[in-house]
Amino acid sequence: MYESVRRRIEAESKDFPDDCAAPTGHLTDIRNLDRKFGGRVVRAHQRGLRSSQLFSWAFSPAWEEGGTRSRTGDVDETHKNFSSPNGVYLRHTASGAAIFRWPDPQLAFIDTTLYEVNILPVLTANCTQRKSTTVAAQWIRIAYHDMSTHDVNDGSGGLDASIVFELDRPQNVGTGMRDSLNDFTSSTSPHVGMADIIAMGAVLGVASCGGPVIPYRGGRIDAQVAGPATVPEPQQDLQSHIDAFKRQGFTQAEMIALVACGHSLGGVRRDDFPQIVDATAPNGFANFDGIPLKFDNAVVTEYLDDTTANPLVKTANVTTRSDLRIFSSDGNATMQSIASPDNFSKTCATLLERMINTVPKDVTLTEPVEPIESKVGGVALIPQNGSYVLRASLRRLSTNPNRVVTMFWEERNGQGSFCPPAGCPVNSTSPSVSGVSSFAALKGVNKFATYIFNAQIPLNTSVSKFWFTVDEKDGSGPQVVDNGGSGFVIDQDTVLFDPSRTSATRTSFSLVIAVRTADATGSNPPIVSIETYQPGGPDFIPTIQTVGVQQDTTHAATDAYTFFTANIFAGITAIHVNSIIGGKIFSQYVGSSDFRVIL
Numbered sequence: 019m020y021e022s023v024r025r026r027i028e029a030e031s032k033d034f035p036d037d038c039a040a041p042t043g044h045l046t047d048i049r050n051l052d053r054k055f056g057g058r059v060v061r062a063h064q065r066g067l068r069s070s071q072l073f074s075w076a077f078s079p080a081w082e083e084g085g086t087r088s089r090t091g092d093v094d095e096t097h098k099n100f101s102s103p104n105g106v107y108l109r110h111t112a113s114g115a116a117i118f119r120w121p122d123p124q125l126a127f128i129d130t131t132l133y134e135v136n137i138l139p140v141l142t143a144n145c146t147q148r149k150s151t152t153v154a155a156q157w158i159r160i161a162y163h164d165m166s167t168h169d170v171n172d173g174s175g176g177l178d179a180s181i182v183f184e185l186d187r188p189q190n191v192g193t194g195m196r197d198s199l200n201d202f203t204s205s206t207s208p209h210v211g212m213a214d215i216i217a218m219g220a221v222l223g224v225a226s227c228g229g230p231v232i233p234y235r236g237g238r239i240d241a242q243v244a245g246p247a248t249v250p251e252p253q254q255d256l257q258s259h260i261d262a263f264k265r266q267g268f269t270q271a272e273m274i275a276l277v278a279c280g281h282s283l284g285g286v287r288r289d290d291f292p293q294i295v296d297a298t299a300p301n302g303f304a305n306f307d308g309i310p311l312k313f314d315n316a317v318v319t320e321y322l323d324d325t326t327a328n329p330l331v332k333t334a335n336v337t338t339r340s341d342l343r344i345f346s347s348d349g350n351a352t353m354q355s356i357a358s359p360d361n362f363s364k365t366c367a368t369l370l371e372r373m374i375n376t377v378p379k380d381v382t383l384t385e386p387v388e389p390i391e392s393k394v395g396g397v398a399l400i401p402q403n404g405s406y407v408l409r410a411s412l413r414r415l416s417t418n419p420n421r422v423v424t425m426f427w428e429e430r431n432g433q434g435s436f437c438p439p440a441g442c443p444v445n446s447t448s449p450s451v452s453g454v455s456s457f458a459a460l461k462g463v464n465k466f467a468t469y470i471f472n473a474q475i476p477l478n479t480s481v482s483k484f485w486f487t488v489d490e491k492d493g494s495g496p497q498v499v500d501n502g503g504s505g506f507v508i509d510q511d512t513v514l515f516d517p518s519r520t521s522a523t524r525t526s527f528s529l530v531i532a533v534r535t536a537d538a539t540g541s542n543p544p545i546v547s548i549e550t551y552q553p554g555g556p557d558f559i560p561t562i563q564t565v566g567v568q569q570d571t572t573h574a575a576t577d578a579y580t581f582f583t584a585n586i587f588a589g590i591t592a593i594h595v596n597s598i599i600g601g602k603i604f605s606q607y608v609g610s611s612d613f614r615v616i617l
């Protein structure tokens with residue numbers, strides 16, 4: 019199936035408009051799909067994106083509606099790319115923060131990874147120490163090295179995870195690179211690749227050591243090949259450093275400040291640079307400043323008052339005193355300007371944000387992703403015991419014991435025949451209260467409250483959409499949560515991932531897909547396959563595979579559905595169910611966060 023769709027993309031790509039029209043509507047063919055993603059499907063393909071990755075994008079919209087790669091600004095905001103000289107390509111919205119329109123697996127995943135109790139914030143919590151340095155220092159260094167391939171002259175390179183192909187270069191010496199990628203790889207998903215996670219690492223690392231909270235945007239695209247070998251090295255002369263930073267998009271003053279910001283944490287390892295760190299250094303490690311567990315201005319003040327032990331300033335090997343040459347290159351003017359804690363923090367916030375947003379010119383980043391106020395997830399429509407069960411959850415950013423959350427749904431068939439005009443109401447279970455990440459706490463979020471719904475829906479009416487009201491019982495009245503007006507649309511009920519019949523062992527999943535029997539038989543048998551996403555192994559490159567799905571009579575045909583099963587490895591973290599039924603393409607994405615919730 020993928021081959022044929024790929025051929026169609028190639029055949030038809032020449033007359034795709036290159037504008038950013040993003041029509042809504044059903045996904046019926048690949049042409050619409052490409053338009054829906056503003057031409058990105060074809061452009062990504064033309065750039066040589068692996069077709070497997072392309073199809074992860076292409077088939078990513080859960081329930082077809084919404085469009086996963088549609089950025090949060092698509093719905094109601096201005097739609098313009100701004101580029102700054104250093105290759106920061108951002109789409110701006112009037113509101114300034116990303117707007118979550120379910121299903122948007124990209125934003126949902128970023129929110130989960132940054133703000134829920136998750137592996138990345140935990141790994142760097144309270145500026146965790148590791149191998150004489152900190153996790154945060156390792157994560158900031160890898161982000162800079164990955165970004166260093168950017169060239170403002172042609173917009174190529176930048177933070178694109180090309181580092182995974184560059185690890186053997188002397189510029190990237192040190193265990194910190196592989197340590198970091200090992201930390202990151204399980205947190206990737208079809209919509210948030212390694213480049214996005216590297217950028218997240220820098221944001222989380224800085225904040226975890228008491229540094230500024232840098233806004234996080236997603237949307238980077240992982241490179242498929244190595245970039246140029248352009249990471250600066252300590253033995254190079256000042257002019258080559260000025261030239262390198264200029265090519266990356268930073269002026270000389272910005273170079274001075276950015277190096278100071280980066281070298282606020284961590285230090286130099288003797289194993290990696292024996293010519294810089296001598297044998298007397300404790301544990302073979304020389305810190306850049308006297309407060310290595312804090313992202314602060316000590317690297318600047320110690321340099322200015324000459325109490326510094328920064329190895330790149332003081333090493334006996336004059337050739338490798340790169341920080342000294344850089345810091346003093348404008349007569350210390352820049353270092354003096356960032357000597358106060360406040361100026362240091364503000365300058366570093368700006369420059370580090372620019373660093374992580376320095377991306378190849380054809381990448382458009384989302385708006386900053388703040389904790390999502392009303393996050394819908396775990397949605398599944400399951401044929402069961404003579405009706406459907408519609409499962410869904412609504413996560414709110416605070417708890418309130420008085421709050422009443424009600425779900426409403428509307429029929430797909432025979433509208434008005436079953437539900438009143440205001441929709442069929444469904445009560446939630448008592449909310450489950452969960453903790454937040456340390457990063458969410460810095461944004462003022464202390465607890466999540468999640469409301470779970472199980473709506474019984476007749477098979478003959480089915481469901482077209484659902485929405486919620488949230489009443490805080492504080493006199494302000496119920497607030498409608500309806501996905502920006504569209505409701506949470508269940509686009510189709512022909513092919514449904516069935517979590518209730520799916521089973522898991524320690525090593526595998528037996529995934530069950532329900533196909534409506536009327537469409538599953540006859541002369542046009544359904545074609546169902548599952549594309550699976552498994553995060554990268556030792557090479558840090560994810561595996562995307564297509565798995566065949568067989569009709570499975572161990573689940574007796576019932577409730578107008580026939581069941582298909584695929585056996586997949588338990589290490590899979592996301593799936594796309596792709597099918598052609600009666601000549602129509604159907605797609606359902608079940609992302610990592612929902613995989614956990616639904617199963």
Ligand code: HEM
Nearest residue numbers: 151155159162192250251252277280284285286287290340
């Ligand atoms: C001319 C530019 C630069 C040079 C020559 C340079 C050089 C170095 C060297 C030699 C190390 C020691 C690495 C090791 O021992 O394995 C280091 C560490 C580090 N660098 Fe830079 N660097 C530069 C710019 C930057 C920038 C711009 C950043 C980030 C904004 C940065 C962040 C770091 C961090 C966080 C570490 C500590 C890593 C750890 O402790 O594991 N560096 N740098």
